[in-house]
Amino acid sequence: MAFLTDNCTLRIYNSELINSCLPFDCGNKDLNDYFINDAINYNSELLGKSYCFVLDSDPSIIVCAFTLSNDSIKTNHLPNARKKKLNVSIPRAKQMRTYPAVLIGRLGIAMPFRNVESELKRTSHQLMDFIKSWFVDNSYKTGCRFIVVDAYNAERPLKFYKSNGFNQIFSTEEQEKEYTGLLIENELVTRLMYFDLILLSPLYN
Secondary structure, eight states, X not given: XXXXXXXXXXXXXXXXXHHHSOOOOOSOHHHHHIIIXXXXXXXXXXXXXXXXXXXXXXXXXXXXXXXXXXXXXXXXXXXXXXXXXXXXXXXXXXXXXXXXXXXXXXXXXXXGGTTOEETTEEHHHHHHHHHHHHTTSTTOOSOOOEEEEEXXXXXXXXXXXXXTTOEESSSSHHHHHHHHTOOTTSOOOEEEEEEEGGGGOTTTO
16 A cells, blocks of 8 residues: 555646645745745746645645656766766667656655655655656657756755665766766765656567
8 A cells, every 4th residue: 555646636736736735845945935935936927837635534734745857968068988878778769868757846755755665665665666656657749768866965855766676877976966066076966867757668578
């Protein structure tokens, strides 16, 4: 039994939902502020669409929320070694300079549900499995090879994404600064990471 899919319902995160639910609190001030003040504007400007799971036993409680938008990985902007790593599972005849991807722009789990476990997976991992499954489903309308994320450059979020099969696009912080145009003395607030959805495709397995 999976807590998230068996005890919660997926909803579009919009003004109507916000007005009918208790304030969302994932313990991160920046994320809370985004879901309270910015998510609806992103949706209206077609920059990102947000979703959430609400608790079936009390639909006023938001268990988790996330925002998705279209993105891509441009291999001609990567060092040769990283480009080869991305291309390794793609047939040479189909290798391209740009691969379609979806960006997880924001993702948060409400504080009371962070440690809820089912089938040995916490809510956060169940949510990540759900998002991955969306983009290998036969009903999905466009091609999408990768999921990408700008993960906060801190131990906990980086460990979380790595445990969910994500890899860092750049091997070092210095390399990421160089290829993204940051000065070497600047702080690297986030790290670019990716997950290859072909690993979950029925055609691949």
